[in-house]
Amino acid sequence: MKRALPGLGLSLGVTLTYLGLLVVIPLAAIAAKTMSLTWSQFWATVTAPRAVAAFELSLGAALVAAAIAAVFGTLVAWVLVRYRFAGRGIVDALVDLPFALPTAVAGIALTAAWAPTGLLGRAVHSVGIEGAYSRLGIVIAMVFLGVPFVVRTVQPVLAGLDPRLEEAAATLGATPVQAFVRVILPALRSAIVTGFALAFSRALGEYGSVVFISGNMPGKTEVAPLLVMTKLEQFDYAGATALALVMVVASFAILVAINALGVRTRRRSHQRKRAPAPEVVAPSAVIV
Amino acid sequence: MISIEHVTKAFGELSAISDVSLEIPEGALVALLGPSGSGKTTLLRVIAGLERAQAGRVKLAGVDVTDAPVQRRGIGFVFQDYALFEHMSVADNIAFGLSVRRESPHRIAARVRELLALVQLADLGGRAPRELSGGQRQRVALARALAPAPRVLLLDEPFGALDARVRAELRGWLRKLHDDLHITSVFVTHDQDEALEVADRLVVLDRGRIEQVGTPAEVLAHPASAFVAEFLGGTHLLRGDARDGVARFPALALPTSGSGPARAFVRVVLDHST
Amino acid sequence: MRRALIVTALGFLSIVLVVPLAVVFVTAFRDGGVPYLRAIATPEARAALRLTLVAASIAVPLNLGFGIAAAWAIARFRFPGRRVLITLIDLPFAISPVVVGMMFVLLFGARGYLSGIVHAKIVFAVPGIVLATAFVTIPFVARELIPALEARGPEQELAALTLGASPWQTFWRVTLPTLERPLAYGAILCTARAIGEFGAVSVVSGHIRGETTTVPLHVEILYNDFQYQAAFAVATLLVVIALATVVGQRAIQFRQRRRT
Numbered sequence: 001m002k003r004a005l006p007g008l009g010l011s012l013g014v015t016l017t018y019l020g021l022l023v024v025i026p027l028a029a030i031a032a033k034t035m036s037l038t039w040s041q042f043w044a045t046v047t048a049p050r051a052v053a054a055f056e057l058s059l060g061a062a063l064v065a066a067a068i069a070a071v072f073g074t075l076v077a078w079v080l081v082r083y084r085f086a087g088r089g090i091v092d093a094l095v096d097l098p099f100a101l102p103t104a105v106a107g108i109a110l111t112a113a114w115a116p117t118g119l120l121g122r123a124v125h126s127v128g129i130e131g132a133y134s135r136l137g138i139v140i141a142m143v144f145l146g147v148p149f150v151v152r153t154v155q156p157v158l159a160g161l162d163p164r165l166e167e168a169a170a171t172l173g174a175t176p177v178q179a180f181v182r183v184i185l186p187a188l189r190s191a192i193v194t195g196f197a198l199a200f201s202r203a204l205g206e207y208g209s210v211v212f213i214s215g216n217m218p219g220k221t222e223v224a225p226l227l228v229m230t231k232l233e234q235f236d237y238a239g240a241t242a243l244a245l246v247m248v249v250a251s252f253a254i255l256v257a258i259n260a261l262g263v264r265t266r267r268r269s270h271q272r273k274r275a276p277a278p279e280v281v282a283p284s285a286v287i288v
Numbered sequence: 289m290i291s292i293e294h295v296t297k298a299f300g301e302l303s304a305i306s307d308v309s310l311e312i313p314e315g316a317l318v319a320l321l322g323p324s325g326s327g328k329t330t331l332l333r334v335i336a337g338l339e340r341a342q343a344g345r346v347k348l349a350g351v352d353v354t355d356a357p358v359q360r361r362g363i364g365f366v367f368q369d370y371a372l373f374e375h376m377s378v379a380d381n382i383a384f385g386l387s388v389r390r391e392s393p394h395r396i397a398a399r400v401r402e403l404l405a406l407v408q409l410a411d412l413g414g415r416a417p418r419e420l421s422g423g424q425r426q427r428v429a430l431a432r433a434l435a436p437a438p439r440v441l442l443l444d445e446p447f448g449a450l451d452a453r454v455r456a457e458l459r460g461w462l463r464k465l466h467d468d469l470h471i472t473s474v475f476v477t478h479d480q481d482e483a484l485e486v487a488d489r490l491v492v493l494d495r496g497r498i499e500q501v502g503t504p505a506e507v508l509a510h511p512a513s514a515f516v517a518e519f520l521g522g523t524h525l526l527r528g529d530a531r532d533g534v535a536r537f538p539a540l541a542l543p544t545s546g547s548g549p550a551r552a553f554v555r556v557v558l559d560h561s562t
Numbered sequence: 563m564r565r566a567l568i569v570t571a572l573g574f575l576s577i578v579l580v581v582p583l584a585v586v587f588v589t590a591f592r593d594g595g596v597p598y599l600r601a602i603a604t605p606e607a608r609a610a611l612r613l614t615l616v617a618a619s620i621a622v623p624l625n626l627g628f629g630i631a632a633a634w635a636i637a638r639f640r641f642p643g644r645r646v647l648i649t650l651i652d653l654p655f656a657i658s659p660v661v662v663g664m665m666f667v668l669l670f671g672a673r674g675y676l677s678g679i680v681h682a683k684i685v686f687a688v689p690g691i692v693l694a695t696a697f698v699t700i701p702f703v704a705r706e707l708i709p710a711l712e713a714r715g716p717e718q719e720l721a722a723l724t725l726g727a728s729p730w731q732t733f734w735r736v737t738l739p740t741l742e743r744p745l746a747y748g749a750i751l752c753t754a755r756a757i758g759e760f761g762a763v764s765v766v767s768g769h770i771r772g773e774t775t776t777v778p779l780h781v782e783i784l785y786n787d788f789q790y791q792a793a794f795a796v797a798t799l800l801v802v803i804a805l806a807t808v809v810g811q812r813a814i815q816f817r818q819r820r821r822t
Contacts, residue, residue: 004338004358005716006729008639014631019650022697026665027653029675033668072574079571083564091572093808094579099751100804102758103659104778105797108785109582112589112794119581144578176563205658207761208778212785225660225761232664232765241668244661251656252649259649338720358723365724371717375739384735385725436726 030248033241045242050218051227055246058224061135062203065142070196072143073150074188080151081158095151098144103208110141111212133215138223141209146199153195157188194261201254205247289314289472290335290440295344297330304330305496308344312474312489317466319487320476323519326493328476329444335474336442337361349439364433366443370425372417378428379404379413385436403431406465423454430462434469443475447482459486480520484508492516526552586801590794601784601795609773610780610796613688617763617776618756621696625752626745629703634737636704637711638719648708654700663765666693686768691776694762699755703748710744711737743818747811754807758800 034042045051080092098106114121114131121131131137161184169179207225214221216230224247231240290312297304305327312318320328333339335346337358345354353361373381379400380387386396404410407427417425426446433441446462447455463486466473477483483490484504492499492507492515500512508525511517528537530550535542537552544550591598601607632651636644654662669676670684684690718740722732738745760778767774775783777800784793 003639004340004723005638005719006357006723007634007733008641011631011635012639012641015628015635015647018628018631019647019700022693022700023650023653026662026669026697029665029668030661032675072571075567076571076575079568083568085568091575093812094575096808096811097579097583097804100754100758100807102760102778102800102804104760104781105586105758105800105804106582108781108793108797109586112585112790113582119585120577140578144582147575147578201656205656205661207658207660207764225658228658228660228664229765232660232667237664237668237671240664244658244664247658247661251658252653255649255652255656259645259652336724338724358720359726359728362726363724365721367717367721369717371721373718373721373736384722384727388722388725388727388731388735432721432725 027248030241030244033238034245037238037242041238042242045239046246050222051224051243053219054222054224054227054243057135057138057222058204061138061142061223062200065139065203066146066196066200068139068143069146069150069199070192073147073195073199074154074192076147077151077154077158081155095148098148103145103206104212106144106209107141107212110137110144110209114140114213132213133217133221135221137213137215138210138221141213142199142203142206145202145206145209149198149202150192150195153198154188154191157191158184161187190261194258197254197258197261201251201258204254205251289316289349290474291345291347291350292331292335293345293347295331295334295341295346297327297334297339297341303496305334305341305493308496308498310491310498310501312472314349314472315470317463317473317486317488318475318491319483319489320474320491320493321478321480321483321519322493322499323478325495327496328478328491328493331493332442332444332474332476335440336363336365338365362436362439364436364438364441366426366429366433366441366446368444368446368448370417370429372425372428372432374417376417377413378409378415378417378420381417381428382413382431382435384432389436399435403435406434407431422450423458426450426458430465434471439472441471441473443473445476445478447477447479455482462486484520484525492519494519526554528552583801586794586797589790590798592791592794597791598795598798601792602799604792606775607777607780607796610775610777611799613691613774614757614776614778616688617692617695618753620692621699621756622749622752624696625699626703626749628700629707629748630741630745632704633707633711637708638716651701651704654698659698659759659761660765662697662762663694666690666697666762666766685766686774688774690766691763691774694766695756695759698759698762699752702752702755703745706744706748706751707741710741714740743814746814750807750810750814754804757803 037045046055076095080088080095111132112118114124114137115133116122116125116131118131124131124136129136131140165183165187166179169183174182205225206223207229210223211226211229214223214226216222216226218227222230224243228240228243228247231237231243290310292308292310292312295308296306308327308331310331320331322328330339334341337353337356341354345352347353348361348363373384376384382400382403383396386399391399400413401410404413407430409424409427409431412420412424417428420428426449430443430446447458450458459482462475475486487504489501489503490507491501494515500507500516502510502512505525507516508520511520526537526540528535528540528550529548530536530544531547533543533545535544535550535552537550540552540554542552590601632647635641636648667685667690668674670680670690671677674685682689684693718736719732722736723729727735758778759776760782763776764779764782767776767779777796781793781796781800784790784796
């Protein structure tokens with residue numbers, strides 16, 4: 001059935017060819033390589049103590065970091081949308097910086113700041129906590145990357161909220177806190193969850209900013225991507241691929257979940273023209 | 289001029305028009321009238337080539353254009369929301385159909401001037417569409433569609449987005465335009481008053497089928513089915529004469545502009561007061 | 563209450579964002595201006611810069627073209643597998659950069675799957691870096707264009723067709739001009755990412771100094787060599803680019819808002 005609007009054939013052809021060559025074939029390479037392992041070899045690799053420790057650490061740190069990012073990111077979004085203060089525009093622009101910054105730079109900057117000799121590291125060290133070269137350091141790096149996702153996902157939704165809802169709550173006798181918890185938060189829930197999921201997904205696969213601050217100690221501060229890198233450096237391609245396959249499958253699953261959540265949020269955010277703050281760029285700008 | 293033969297168009301499971309056949313003579317001003325979902329817009333778009341029918345043929349001036357793409361049918365189309373090119377000026381919008389034909393700039397400029405005058409927007413050529421009012425944008429859309437001298441003019445709910453007063457003005461103006469240009473025109477509306485006032489002939493549609501084709505008087509006086517009677521129901525046609533700012537009808541006199549034979553469409557509404 | 567929230571939010575951002583960035587500049591200029599300039603002008607640094615720019619100048623136009631094609635197909639049409647396609651385009655976001663690099667090593671490495679077919683040196687050489695860079699920047703332009711096209715709807719293009727324009731004329735004169743802003747936006751993000759990519763390029767490059775190091779890799783090499791001042795000095799270049807990216811985005815938004 002021919003359509004009136006032209007160009008489907010050409011555009012779809014180009015798209016599929018490009019993706020086929022650049023995305024599908026490389027992914028197939030991973031699948032193929034994994035097939036070269038027997039099932040028991042594969043299983044042994046991904047269940048080796050070191051690997052399990054790495055997966056657990058990645059998962060755990062990413063969850064914690066995404067949660068922190070969700071809480072503070074929502075706070076930042078709230079402050080940016082609801083309040084006027086000097087330098088608000090600059091702060092707003094600052095939130096975009098982790099997106100634009102190369103991860104290697106973020107990595108060394110965070111390490112320098114949180115090392116025992118660094119500005120912030122010194123402060124926590126005096127209380128007996130390790131900043132850099134510890135699990136806390138990994139979480140910090142992941143929070144650094146995750147906050148912008150949450151802020152940029154929550155901001156437009158918050159900005160587009162009908163103020164009459166809160167007015168109604170107030171006329172019905174709700175205190176500001178009650179109004180927030182029972183009226184505003186539910187409306188933001190989908191956006192916060194999406195932001196959380198994006199931050200989580202990003203944190204799982206993160207390499208550049210984590211590799212410097214973690215110290216890469218097997219079993220203690222070695223996250224999954226670092227372990228994969230180590231295996232590559234040792235030319236254990238099969239082992240690296242096995243781990244990578246697990247990561248890719250997990251990433252894909254999370255991506256599908258995010259898209260299901262995010263379709264609603266993204267569509268809403270692009271229809272909101274009243275947002276006083278810049279539009280949602282966040283989900284597009286993922287830098288690793 | 290326009291020949292629609294046994295056209296059927298469905299969207300997935302939903303059948304929009306079924307086995308519709310229609311002849312529209314040259315120079316006529318025809319209204320496709322019906323409630324939403326009647327298929328009137330779909331039929332218009334099939335004529336334009338913006339939709340492809342699953343069955344049936346469409347012929348323009350005797351030539352079968354069923355398989356021809358939109359850009360080669362020689363039709364002018366005015367979209368419901370005008371679809372003006374926001375990044376171009378009014379003049380460039382109007383010139384578009386000519387510039388893609390690589391007409392000489394001289395001739396294009398002359399034609400644009402001509403059309404701007406025709407739609408009474410002579411000084412607004414340099415403006416951007418967003419600076420214009422709804423009624424002005426509508427006239428730009430019309431001018432743009434007319435510029436390449438199409439043999440058929442199709443309008444999709446041309447007055448839908450405008451307020452009542454502007455609508456009334458533009459209706460009379462469209463009628464006059466048609467009388468001057470004699471271009472075969474088909475427009476879609478769900479507003480029976482509009483259809484009755486403007487069109488030579490009405491095509492009443494319901495749920496994808498044609499219920500009746502006829503002049504406004506015919507359709508009012510002799511509805512072919514219960515649906516037509518009900519849809520156009522409650523409107524009476526009075527004939528009278530307009531002179532010196534007053535149109536006089538049997539037992540009724542109304543203010544108006546112009547002089548000559550006049551018609552009034554009157555609807556009786558009962559106040560539910562006890 | 564209000565002040566407490568603002569202070570908390572700003573405090574949080576300062577600790578997480580501002581201090582680390584300040585550290586970069588402080589350390590870079592720790593020994594003064596001259597060592598700084600020397601660090602960013604070494605032959606290796608300049609080679610790294612050249613390579614970074616080469617990779618970006620190939621990857622970005624490729625993904626601009628792809629983004630336009632994909633956005634047109636996805637935004638203007640419905641077809642089976644459309645959702646899958648959207649997810650596929652997003653995939654480079656979700657895959658860890660180390661895995662990205664590894665995929666290309668598996669394909670083009672010494673005993674890679676395609677090493678029998680493709681005889682040029684891809685990994686541990688410039689082409690590999692270009693490929694990895696192109697991969698990670700695939701989604702950026704498409705993800706800006708798709709919502710922009712969807713928001714506008716096809717009416718203007720259909721109108722152009724009714725006026726007799728050919729498909730290409732419609733594309734050049736009606737579609738593209740209205741996509742200026744999302745294109746610029748996407749191009750900026752794409753470029754910033756291409757310049758800053760680290761993990762994937764790290765795997766694919768082999769770290770051959772002067773030949774296959776990009777600027778981020780150069781920073782890593784200096785850092786691991788304990789040349790902190792030099793590492794941070796080169797890092798400031800990347801920070802400046804990142805700041806320029808953010809400013810560029812703001813500028814585009816500002817102009818857009820003034821026009822509407």
